[in-house]
Amino acid sequence: MTTVIQAKHLTKVFGNYKAIDDVSFEIEENKIYGLLGRNGAGKTTIMHMITAQLFKTSGELHVFGEDPYENNRVLRQICFIKESQKYPDNFKVVDVLETAALFFPQWDGAYARELIAEFKLPLKRRVKKLSRGMLSAVGIIVGLASRAPITIFDEPYLGLDAVARTIFYDRLMEDYALHPRTVILSTHLIDEVSRLLEHIIVINEGKLLLNEEADSLRGRAYTVTGPVAKIESYTANKKVIHSEGMGGYRSATIYGSLVASDQKTAEALGLDITTVTIQQLIVYLTSDLVRKEVTLR
Numbered sequence: 001m002t003t004v005i006q007a008k009h010l011t012k013v014f015g016n017y018k019a020i021d022d023v024s025f026e027i028e029e030n031k032i033y034g035l036l037g038r039n040g041a042g043k044t045t046i047m048h049m050i051t052a053q054l055f056k057t058s059g060e061l062h063v064f065g066e067d068p069y070e071n072n073r074v075l076r077q078i079c080f081i082k083e084s085q086k087y088p089d090n091f092k093v094v095d096v097l098e099t100a101a102l103f104f105p106q107w108d109g110a111y112a113r114e115l116i117a118e119f120k121l122p123l124k125r126r127v128k129k130l131s132r133g134m135l136s137a138v139g140i141i142v143g144l145a146s147r148a149p150i151t152i153f154d155e156p157y158l159g160l161d162a163v164a165r166t167i168f169y170d171r172l173m174e175d176y177a178l179h180p181r182t183v184i185l186s187t188h189l190i191d192e193v194s195r196l197l198e199h200i201i202v203i204n205e206g207k208l209l210l211n212e213e214a215d216s217l218r219g220r221a222y223t224v225t226g227p228v229a230k231i232e233s234y235t236a237n238k239k240v241i242h243s244e245g246m247g248g249y250r251s252a253t254i255y256g257s258l259v260a261s262d263q264k265t266a267e268a269l270g271l272d273i274t275t276v277t278i279q280q281l282i283v284y285l286t287s288d289l290v291r292k293e294v295t296l297r
């Protein structure tokens with residue numbers, strides 16, 4: 001596996017606020033990553049350092065083995081699509097595509113036109129006259145057609161309706177299969193994208209909370225539901241990351257794989273067992289209450 005981004009003890013301080021605190025991770029070639037976390041966790045700050053829009057305070061950051069700052073050789077290999085992308089006032093959709101064609105070495109103009117038709121975008125309309133969702137579609141089209149070896153989508157779909165989001169996910173998967181590259185998706189719609197993600201990095205309050213293959217996270221927690229006394233007996237000595245009650249019933253989410261012996265015990269107690277989605281798992285793990293009580297691994 002080739003590493004395309006390497007962060008070691010990466011730290012970013014704004015004034016006296018540590019937005020990124022000693023974070024280390026590697027991003028490999030030709031994989032789809034989810035960069036996830038709550039509002040203000042530090043995801044955009046990391047993406048801005050990778051794309052040389054912010055200086056790191058300390059630590060190391062290498063992109064394709066080099067420092068990304070003022071390094072055009074590296075930056076032309078990265079396409080960064082963000083929700084708040086600004087375009088010059090007089091730009092029409094067609095101007096955005098033509099500018100992207102000049103910048104990205106692997107740009108595919110024919111594919112961009114196909115996507116324009118699919119998202120029903122008016123090529124000759126000024127970008128500032130587009131609806132919120134149409135503006136997001138422009139970013140998505142640039143991100144896909146750039147075929148950049150590192151393509152980063154930071155909450156790319158503000159205002160995009162469910163149909164258009166599905167088009168984005170489907171096209172991303174198809175095009176990624178034909179033209180593998182590294183994709184980093186940062187989003188709060190985790191359930192929607194979780195089937196696309198191969199590896200998940202979770203940032204919480206500026207620190208690295210999880211850095212794992214998505215498949216290994218899929219079976220990482222489960223929920224048991226049943227009468228309070230039986231739940232209490234079952235969960236003794238287990239890491240409960242979420243719990244809620246209703247009348248005499250309680251449900252408890254347990255951090256850990258459901259091994260055969262535990263499954264037998266739960267069944268013998270008559271408890272219902274349900275799986276936990278990656279989104280639920282991340283919500284529980286990043287909630288303040290849980291982090292105080294549970295130390296991961």
Ligand SMILES: Nc1ncnc2c1ncn2[C@@H]1O[C@H](COP(=O)(O)OP(=O)(O)OP(=O)(O)O)[C@@H](O)[C@H]1O
Nearest residue numbers: 014015017019037038039040041042043044045046
């Ligand atoms: N230029 C800046 N000056 C001061 N503080 C900043 C600056 N940029 C970001 N921050 C702070 O750093 C923290 C991380 O912000 P960041 O935008 O990276 O979060 P995020 O994970 O992308 O959040 P969201 O999901 O809401 O987009 C926040 O507390 C934010 O207020």
